[in-house]
Amino acid sequence: MACSKIFLGELPELLSEIIQYFRSDFSTLHSCSLVSRLWCRLAIPLLWENPFSIIPNKNYYSIEYHKIRFIETYLVKLNDNDKIKLYEFGINNLTPNTLFNYPSFIQYLDTRLISVFIEKWVVAVKKNENPSFTLIRNTQNLDFIKFIYKSLIKIFIENEAIIHTFDVKNRHKYFDVISELVLQSSNFICNIKNLYLEPYYSFKIGNINPLLKFLSSNCNSISSLYIPSFNKHKDSNTLIEYLSQLSQLIKSQKNLSKILFFYDFPHLTLLNSNCLNTLTTIIFYNIDFKNVNFLNEVFEQLNVLESIHIIYCFSLDFNFIQQIINLTKPFKLKSLFVSEAFVSIDLLLQKSGDYLENFGFKSFKIYDDESESQLLELITKYCKKIKFFELCEFDSQNIYPAINLIKNIQQNLNYLTIDLDYDFGTYFCNSDAEISSIVLQNLGQILPPKLEYLNMSLVINTNDFVIFLKNSHNTFIKKLIFSNIINGIREEAGQDDMLYNIKEYIMKKKRVKYFAFQNLFIINDDHEELFYLKDEVKEFKLHDIIVKNYNDLKIGEFIEFLKEEIN
Secondary structure, three states, X not given: OHHHHHHOOOHHXXXXXXXXXXOOOHHHHHHHHOOOHHHHHXXXXXXXXXXXXXXXXXXXXXXXXXXXXXXXXXXXXXXXHHHHHHHHOOOOOOOOOOOOOHHHHOOEEEHHHHHHHHHHHHHHHHOOOOOXXXXXXXXXXXXXXXXXXXXXXXXXXXXXXXXXXXXXXOOOOOHHHHHHHHOOOHHHHOOOOEEEEOOOOOOXXXXXXXXXXXXXXXXXXXXXXXXXXXXXXXXXXXXHHHHHHHHHHHHXXXXXXXXEEEOOOOHHHOOOOHHHHOOXXXXXXXXXXXXXXXXXXXXXXXXXXXXXXXXXXXXXXXXXXXXXXXXXXXXXXXXXXXOOOOOXXXXXXXXXXXXXXXXEEEOOOOOOHXXXXXXXXXXXXXXXXXXXXEEEOOOOOOHXXXXXXXXXXXXXXXXXXXXXXXXXXOOOOHHHHHHHHHHHHHHHHHOOOEEEXXXXXXOOOHHHHHHHHHHOOOOEEEEEEEEEEEOOOHHHOOOHHHHHHHXXXXXXXXXXXXXXXXXXXXXOOEEEEHHHOHHHHHHHHHOOOEEOOHHHHOOOOHXXXXXXXXX
């Protein structure tokens, strides 16, 4: 069929479909853009639809100047008046011509991330990393950054960009700038699919109300909506106005399918709205369900709900469980992340265990070890479809139930994290070495043939490490991450054997696609990474393995992973 399409002259359509698969792979897209004019025309819009994500959020403070020079490409599109102001700041000699209208391609707008990139760019320019610029030395950074920030948003609007994802961080100092500009241009945000509102208690509700009102009147295409906390706001009138505008926004949407609630559950915003027949996904994050008695009322009216995600919520008590049990409809619990075993969880798992795909347990080591083990045993008993499993801060009581759970779900398992969860300065326990040894000696032989992701943060003994590598030799892992916790300092480490075994059993066997490894020295708050050993990185690349920065490859919060998965 593909050949017939080529002969019929449909090669561009086929190429477009193929290149779409590389949407988040910037290096591959860049290579595609160099093949031919056709390939370039198809790849460039994808490269420029979200350039501020080229560097993952968690590592953006270490970005190099050459990776953020795309800001200068945007500035070429300034109007004449703004170019004069830019020249007064000392920025000149911008490339006069560009092959594409790059600002028109942007589809993702994160109001805070843009400012972070601009701040980094300004610092680099002031250091004369681009000798073509003579930024005035006494220029106040804040004035210049604000000018660039406002200019970029104006450039996007004037070049008729249409934003699909709008991430609103309205506690940062430039929110008023973007709010003012957006409110003047309905086309810029009229086709938003994903609206993320800032999930912090410090949320300035009064500032966001005009924007919410504007969206209610000018945008009815939102499919994913992330709603922040509001219960800490002391101004009752502003709070009432916020809830009213939020309710109007929800009611104005025709295809709202996903909602995430941070810290609060304003259930009345859901009722009597179109989303009762469109909402397929609800995510509860850090919600306190204490004295919440309206779950039946809400869930019985949601007619097409397909997945429910409970991420580190509180007060999952008998009252909460009983409301779920009394539902006449299935409670399709797809994700459950908890920090303790709670009363009657067995009843919840009996009702919803067949739907559960993502499970995480993070013990704070203040709860009953026996109840933690029982929780893992209940998951093993009722939940056979786990794809994403995360275990943090475990001990000798619950590690064997965890291993048994992994063995039980191996046919579906695709993402696995086992993490002692050490922060710098954390007290080192001898038992952690023993627990790590148990994991390494038992895990390798129960892994499935393929894993998308394996992340282990352990006290790694070389002999145990070799046992794990030998036992897991039949498993291909797309993203493999190790953090070796060392009770010492860098000078005492002596990790040559570790690197030798990594090369022998991972590199030469070509068992992974992406790899990250770090030594974490907990005494002097230090770490070293394979990523920064350039000769070693080149050697891995010769074996088709890409060594990545540890924080870049690691999945951070599950909530961020879930956002990407469901969008």
